[in-house]
Amino acid sequence: MNAPLLLDSCAAIYLADNEWMKPQAVEAIDQAFDRKQAVYLSPITAWEVGLLARKGRFKSSLAPKRWLDRLLSFREIKLCALTADLLLESSFLPGDVHGDPADRIIAATAREYGYTVVTRDRALLDYASAGHLRALEC
Numbered sequence: 001m002n003a004p005l006l007l008d009s010c011a012a013i014y015l016a017d018n019e020w021m022k023p024q025a026v027e028a029i030d031q032a033f034d035r036k037q038a039v040y041l042s043p044i045t046a047w048e049v050g051l052l053a054r055k056g057r058f059k060s061s062l063a064p065k066r067w068l069d070r071l072l073s074f075r076e077i078k079l080c081a082l083t084a085d086l087l088l089e090s091s092f093l094p095g096d097v098h099g100d101p102a103d104r105i106i107a108a109t110a111r112e113y114g115y116t117v118v119t120r121d122r123a124l125l126d127y128a129s130a131g132h133l134r135a136l137e138c
Contacts, residue, residue: 003134005032006040006080006110008119009048009102011138016071017060025118025138033076040080041071042109048102086112095132098123107133 005028007015014021015029032039046068052058060067071077082105090101090108097107103124110117116134117124128135 003114003116004038004040005029005136006042006106006113006115006117007045007077008106008117008121008124008138009045009052010120011118012041012045012071013049013058013060013067014138016062016067021138025136028116028136029118033074036076038078039074039076040109040113040115041077042080042106043082044102044105080109080113080115082109093132095127095130097127097132110134 011021011025013019029039049058049064049067053064058064062070072079086108087105089112090104093104093107093111097104100123103121106117106119107124107127109115110133116136117128118136118138119125120138124133125135125137127133
């Protein structure tokens with residue numbers, strides 16, 4: 001996998017909690033770590049995790065802040081830029097992507113920076129299948 005990776009919220013949760021992911025996703029993340037290449041996390045993921053926790057739907061053994069700290073303790077995991085331009089761009093994505101704001105921002109981020117999204121989200125995987133971004137199922 002040549003393009004830098006961008007972890008969708010589900011992939012970030014699985015990685016921080018050492019949960020099962022598909023072998024090709026684990027291999028891509030391991031290769032990036034071995035090469036000391038950045039694996040990116042969008043700040044929107046912290047927002048999404050906070051919302052999940054507030055609703056009692058955050059599936060982690062850790063509190064949200066501790067979870068984020070653990071994830072960011074990996075040297076290779078870096079927060080990507082979340083600019084006003086990127087947020088605007090998320091409103092004008094080509095093709096058919098659902099209205100979830102976090103997924104739209106993840107898609108816009110991947111498109112802007114050339115990242116491959118690591119995700120289980122069916123809508124993002126379908127959006128990738130339609131040719132609008134690169135994705136790797138986890």
